[in-house]
Amino acid sequence: MGRLAFPLDAELTGPDRVVLSILQKQYEAHGDPLDKASSEVAEESDDSETKHSKFVSPSPEDLQDQEQQAIAYLKNSNNPKSDAFEPTIFSSVDEPDIKNALLRQWIIDPYIRWARTVVRVETDVVMVTHLLLYSCTTLPSALYLFKNFHWWHAILHGVMQGWYMGAYTLLRHQHIHMRGVLSKKYAIIDQLFPYVLDPLMGHTWNSYYYHHVKHHHVEGNGPDDLSSTVRYQRDDVWDFMRYVGRFYFLIWFDLPRYFLRTRKPVLAFKAGGWELSSYAFLYIMFAYVNAPAAVFVLFVPLALMRLALMTGNWGQHALVDEMEPDSDFRSSITLIDVPSNRYCYNDGYHTSHHLNPLRHWRDHPVAFLSQKKQYADEHALVFYNIDYMFLTINLLRKNYEHVARCLVPMGDQMKLTLEERAEMLKRKTRKFTEEEIAEKWGKQYAKLK
Template sequence: MKHLSQLTDPVFVKPIKETALDRLFKGWIRDERDLPFVYLTFKITLTLWPLAIIMYLPGVNNWLWWGAAIAYQFLNNLTFKGPFGLMLHCTSHRVLFEKKYQFWNHYLPWAIGPLFGQTPESYYAHHIGMHHPENNMPEDDSSTMRYQRDSSRDFALYLWNFVTLGVYDTARYHLRKKRNKLFVRLVRGELVFIAACVGLSFINFPATFVVFILPFLISRVIMMVGNWAQHAFISTEEPENSYKNSITCINTKYNHKCWNDGYHISHHVKPSMHWTEHPVYFRQTLDEYITNDAIVFDGIHFLHVWAYLMAKRYDLLAKNFVNIGDRFQTDAEIISFLKQRTRKIVLAPVPAPVTAASC
């Protein structure tokens, strides 16, 4: 186990000097703390899109095509996937551009997202429209509750259900809740992406597979790996409590690369909190974490948590577990506690209300 140490995760520090580009871009966006998002967007646009275009050029040299394909996959999956995915997450919760530049708020989901396999609008419809309102409870179609969360077999079932039925379930959810605009955004984005992939496949299938289809498959897996880890440890007594159904990962390079995404508890407690505020808020509300037996890890992130669970390496989870409030004396106690939190949860169905007609 570990004891809580000084936090090393990023917070906003106003720069002493600004470039002309900094000043220009700050005039476009709502919050100057999101300036890194603008630069990241430009980097992705000026690297991935040219590589994608090269692969679609007719008669391009084989060496050039394969060089572009390898570079595209490397940059897509190892350099930009995490930072982009969590930038999309942050800008879904907090709009990036000012009202007079409102059009550019569509650029990430429609022009950049598909390069990472993010079908336009689907992420917003699922994450903002369903996941946060339902908070991993049964009406959340990506809920982890009904699975044994240290079981690779259950994870495979969870992943299969999401890949095959995720869009259908989310669409049905929005219809059931009468959220018609979100339903339209979800279905429109999915259909446009599918139609584009089909059409482009007739033009150049190898390029379409590398540029759009493979990133789509990878992104669906990665998103479910992340959600599984974020909501792997759930209290059977209070599964709706964000302190007891989510985890927090501190002091990890992942938080520097992916905009403090490790602070998942505080993100569910205050979804609109700016990503730079989470470390300070964590310190300010530490008593809430202690009171609620919250799970905090130090030095590892969600992929570690998922891998350790799949391998049932509770010893490694305990090794990186932060003993806030000195609740535990030994790693064995921590392991027992963590195992209780990964058990499958089956909630009793709520009986239908009795109406006068049925009496």
Template sequence: MKALTTITDPVYIPKENFSSYERFWLRYMNDKRDLPFIHLLTGIHLLVLPIAILLYTPVLQGWYWWIAYIPYFYFSQLYFKGRFGLMLHCISHRKLFKKNFTWIYHWIIWCVCPFFGHTPETYFVHHMAMHHVENNMHDDASSTLNYRRDSLRGFISYVTRFLFLGFRDTFMYLFTKKRKKFYMRLSYGEISFYLFCIGMCFVNLQATLWIFIIPFVFARIVMMLGNWAQHAFVDPENPEDNTINCINTKYNQICWNDGYHAVHHNRPALHYTEIPVEFMKNKDKYAADKILTFDGIHYLHIFVWLMTKRYDKLAANLVNVNNMFASDEEAIAVMQERTRKIPEPGIYTAHPEMKTSLNMTEA
């Protein structure tokens, strides 16, 4: 295990001199700390969207099409995908643009998201109207509780169900809760994407398959892999304690401190640059509750080591905050206990701040 040392994850460093391009966008933004999102979106509009349009034209044929698609795949599905997906997460919790300029947000949701496998509106609805409200408990359509979380077979079952029934499960949850505004947004976004792909197949089947359909499947698998790792360790005595923190990892540098998932579930409206400080403020409580914190690794490491049952590697990267574990063996025993199925729902209530956050971002 590791000792808790200096946090190297990104925090906001005040900037005095902005470029003319940044000053232009600051007029439309709510928070200057979100300027990195503008730079990210600029890169996407320069490198991803133009090539995607070119791939739909008859200009490129045969091997020339694939020569253009390979760098497109790299930028859209490897380089930008994680950054964009976690930016989408941030702007779902905190509005990026001022009220009079929400059309820019809708442009991102309806016109940019599909290039990264996100159907319009569905991420916001699933994440804000269900996942944060239910906190990975049994009513959550993406809950991990019914599965053995160090089992590859369990993960395949989990991700297969979500691919085929995730939309239905989310819709039925919202319908049962009588949240019409949300299940209508979910339905419009999901169904319009399917109809769009069907129509575009008649324009260019190959381009539609590789630009929209395959990235859609890829995105849902990646999101479920992330959710699986984030909610793999569930305290059977208190199932609400079911997520982790990953600190001092490059992933936090490029994906807006997404590794601090336990902090995020406790303070969902917190700006990503404030999260490392919030973690340090509450480290004693995390230690008392035995919330697991890993140093130098991220969710993919955790997923692979769970699937291969390498608890020794997990323990080697576990932060022993306040000496909450007496030995690696004790930590491993706790981790193994927390990956077992919890098939029966317990008595729980959603975190009050989560419901507050939902109300604040509903508009």
């Protein structure tokens, strides 16, 4: 039988555990060609108390029935009218796991009832939780640093922001795609909070919206995408540094130029205007208010965020199919892991997001299960036990064997040995020549001499 190389993380979200359980059972029902060493790793990682001497593969009918039950369960957990409805309250703790009766009666349940009226989608109570958290910690901390700067406070503030920035960015990711996350009653707060919090979290005003929604999702990692990976060798450190460096120093120029080239002058003016106005704000805060505070509160988060954004995007689009690189199934990946999905609003379901950018973050697991056969038929890549940052790091270290062990095989991938999987992944990091770009996307995209 097939076995995944690592045990399932105990911190996986409920939906992720359901999805991975279905994929695991499907793989177990299939013969495993992996070498003996891989099997031994899996055996050692089995934390169950009982070792079963015999495995009975479930029938296809059993698997299909379990899959349909899982889809129904996930849909009900997202449906406010269902008795099985489960809003997300906190990132670190699931709502059913909060057992204390007094805490539930006097704090948690009243808070949930109120917060469900604040958010646009009732599952998203966690967004209110996070906005309240930032308002009570980030904002007063930043203001006090500008008033009375201390080095120890600045360092602690930086550590706190480093913890917050990933989750905030994915909250904003939902915000820019849905044009808001709060109900109409709170529309003013919904529109204004990004202008207050974005600079504190390493973002320039509105740049995320113009680059991600109006540009990245239009080009889809194709040759005209400014964050495209296809012209880079994606396991090469030097190419990665060039990729990050271009975004770091030239995005203020490249994005407006892209909009002008594609005959969208209004977007060019807005994108350039907001980026430059953000730089002007940073300069004023540094030159005329409090330079040390500006460095720690504004400049350090900006530097870290831009590195994180490009490192993450490299991981999301590092493995591009050599045959159909313009396919959303084959130019992006799916991660079923804790950092991406528990703490960052299901960011691991990147293929699902590219298939439907307007899909709500809680709908990704059920959408994935519903399209599982198509994912398998399209040779999509699904991983677990690794996030985008560590995927990027492992690729740059050329540690393909570890990445291959993190693969959750689907369809024909189940027939591959570990070495064959590693070789397959290696092929998908090779940069495309201009001739290949002309062949795959069209001559208008290639820089042919």
